Amino acid sequence: xxxxxxxxxxxxxxxxxxxxxALMFAMAIIDxxxxxxxxxxxxxxxxxxxxxxxxxxxxxxxxxxxxxVPSNLMLHKIGARVWLSRIMVxxxxxxxxxxxAHDETSFYILRFLLGVAEAGLSPGVxxxxxxxxxxxxxxxxxxxxxFGVPLSLMIGGPVSGWLxxxxxxxxxxxxxxxxxxGLAASVIGVVAFFYLNDRPRDAKWLNIEEKxxxxxxxxxxxxxxxxxxxxxWRAALINPAVLYFTLIYFxxxxxxxxxxxxxxxxxxxxxxxxxxxxxxxxxxxxWMATVCMxxxxxxxxxxxxQQTRYAAWMLALAALGMVGSTLSASLPLVxxxxxxxxxxxxxxxxxxxxxxxxxxxGAAAASGIAVIGALxxxxxxxxxxxxxxxxxxxxxxxxxxxFLAGTALLGALMLLRSSRASSGPAPQGVPAPSR
Numbered sequence: 001x002x003x004x005x006x007x008x009x010x011x012x013x014x015x016x017x018x019x020x021x022a023l024m025f026a027m028a029i030i031d032x033x034x035x036x037x038x039x040x041x042x043x044x045x046x047x048x049x050x051x052x053x054x055x056x057x058x059x060x061x062x063x064x065x066x067x068x069v070p071s072n073l074m075l076h077k078i079g080a081r082v083w084l085s086r087i088m089v090x091x092x093x094x095x096x097x098x099x100x101a102h103d104e105t106s107f108y109i110l111r112f113l114l115g116v117a118e119a120g121l122s123p124g125v126x127x128x129x130x131x132x133x134x135x136x137x138x139x140x141x142x143x144x145x146x147f148g149v150p151l152s153l154m155i156g157g158p159v160s161g162w163l164x165x166x167x168x169x170x171x172x173x174x175x176x177x178x179x180x181x182g183l184a185a186s187v188i189g190v191v192a193f194f195y196l197n198d199r200p201r202d203a204k205w206l207n208i209e210e211k212x213x214x215x216x217x218x219x220x221x222x223x224x225x226x227x228x229x230x231x232x233w234r235a236a237l238i239n240p241a242v243l244y245f246t247l248i249y250f251x252x253x254x255x256x257x258x259x260x261x262x263x264x265x266x267x268x269x270x271x272x273x274x275x276x277x278x279x280x281x282x283x284x285x286x287w288m289a290t291v292c293m294x295x296x297x298x299x300x301x302x303x304x305x306q307q308t309r310y311a312a313w314m315l316a317l318a319a320l321g322m323v324g325s326t327l328s329a330s331l332p333l334v335x336x337x338x339x340x341x342x343x344x345x346x347x348x349x350x351x352x353x354x355x356x357x358x359x360x361x362g363a364a365a366a367s368g369i370a371v372i373g374a375l376x377x378x379x380x381x382x383x384x385x386x387x388x389x390x391x392x393x394x395x396x397x398x399x400x401x402x403f404l405a406g407t408a409l410l411g412a413l414m415l416l417r418s419s420r421a422s423s424g425p426a427p428q429g430v431p432a433p434s435r
Contacts (some may be wrong), residue, residue, distance in 0.1 A: 006217060008202070009210035013132050015123040016205060018144040021125050022196060025148025027185040028121055030156040032060060032114065033180055033332030037160040038174040045059070045172060046102055048175040054384040056107045061381035063115025068374030069237075069367055071120025072127060075118045077367035079198040080128040084121065086190025091117035096182030099175035113371070123373035126353050127366055131199050133158060134217050135358055139307050143298030149400050150294070156181075157283045188267035222361050241276050242368045245356045248418060249376030251411030252352065255318055255345045255404050262401070263338060270331045285335050286342035293343035298350050299332035300304060311351035318344030326398035345408065349414075379407075 035042070043053055070307055075083040076240070094110065094117045101107045125145060133141045163177035171179065195204045200214045268279045293314075301310040321341030325334050355370075360368040387400030 002327070003213055005209040006050060006213035009206055010133070010216040012206060012210065013200075013214070014141070014144070016203075017129075017132060017196070018141060020192070021128070022147050022148040022151065024188060024192065025122070025145060026083065026152035026210075027088070027148075027181075027188055028091070028118060029149050029152040030160070030181050031091060031185055032118065032154070034156065034160050034177060035098075035111075037157070037164060038177060039265065041164060041172065041174045042101075045174070046104075046107065048104060048107065050388065051149065051385075052104050052115040054140070054388050057386050058106070058120075058381040059108055060111045060115040061377045061379075063117075064119045065115075065374040065378055065381075067116050068123060068377070069370040072123050072370035072373075075120060075124045075127065075362070076363060080124065080131075081196040083140060084124055084128070084196065085189050085193035087118060087121050087124070088192060089186045090189075091121075092182045092184070092186030092189060093117075094182070095185060096179045098178040098182070099171065105266035109334070117306040119374075120370065123369045126357065126373075127369050129219070130357050130361075130365060132214070134221055135354070136302055138357060140299045141353055142353050143294045143347070146294055146350045148344060149292060150290035150342070153287040154284040154291075157279075157287075160372050161279060161281070164265065165196045199286065202369045207219045211415075229296050237367055237371055239368065242356065243360055244369060244414070244418060245352075246372045246375045248411050248414045249352065249372050250379040250415065251407050252315065252345065253377050254349055254377030254386075254424070255315070255322065255341075255408040256349075256380065259322060259338070259341055259345065259401075259404065263342075266325065267331075267340075270329065270334060282331075282335065286338040289339040290343045290346045293347050298346050301351055307351045307354045308415055308418060311348045311355075312412040314344045314351065315408050315412040315415065316344070318342075318348065319325040319405040319412070320344075322401050322405040322408065328400050348411075 039053060042048070043050075048056070067188045071083070071087070091114060092379055095113045098110050101110050126142070129138065129145065133285075159179055160181070165174040166176055167173055168176050185189050200206060200211050200218075203211070205263030206214070262278055263283050267282050269364075271279065273279065297310055297314065304310075318341050319336045319342060321339070325341065327339075328334055356368060356372055357365065383404065387404060389400075389402045391397055391400040393399070
């Protein structure tokens, strides 16, 4: 049965860990997506074509994918405190170095290095939270972690727009944006080294009874997993369920990044202006809606134990919003459509991550989660390029968005078929998320 010590431990863990990892994720999203805000000014100064820009925006995910598995295995081996701090410090420095991009080659190299430096952050945190939260708490826990996405774009949009309109120390607006936002990530990485703990047993802010309660609940869950999933990191790499989850995550990432890079440009087109503070402020509206959706849906899915079904609904909602964004030239209606799309493709992700973590543990979890993240994130590499190609091929500015919506619907159907692959007995004696 659930105990007062377990409830108190989970409450402390939520307040101590989740806001900080959400902040880390927010900085990651700002530093990988601020190129979308810099697009016009950056292309004007460097002479990059739309095709070259799309390739450079997506090449981040090649470096990210190549180093994802070794990064997560290192985190499992040496601990999250050291490794997550290393990731943040190095990616912040590379992001700041984007100020030196001056042609296609330098742009491609720096975007690739940014992916290498950031590799392992998101799957690392997904793995890290399995060390602290039992299965039936993870949907809402991952939901709070994913607050970093809408919060970064609510705050990062206006801030990036403001920085683009500024110029300090002889730098252009886009150079100043990269330097400021990159160095901020490095500072947070240093703080992470002193703030995070690797496991509950290392947390001085939990008392002895609370440590024992949470470790007992997690140990019981690990014993249940031992007979269900792959037992080693090598076995996880070829496990059919892991590969199936990878395909689902690929469809999610195609929809996410196709829209993420498109949103500022679409709003600017409707306003007939450049991307600056005004556009940045308007792009924050869909992310405000996403915060509400994330909080409500993930907690409700945990209480009902129906994370798979809710994930499929959210991805279908994203597809509806993507199509809706093409059907009107009215700014309020387009923003409403983007609210549906953003809420759907962000909320689906924390719900999705409850599925592989239900099956995997130990080194198998480290490698399996990383494989899903690495190969699935290649969807982020392909999305901008494929979207541009489809629009050019069909000579239709909306064809690319229809393709992204179709991909999201495919992912929703795959989610509905995934429950058998990820099914397992629920852990006993763990309280459901409180209302």
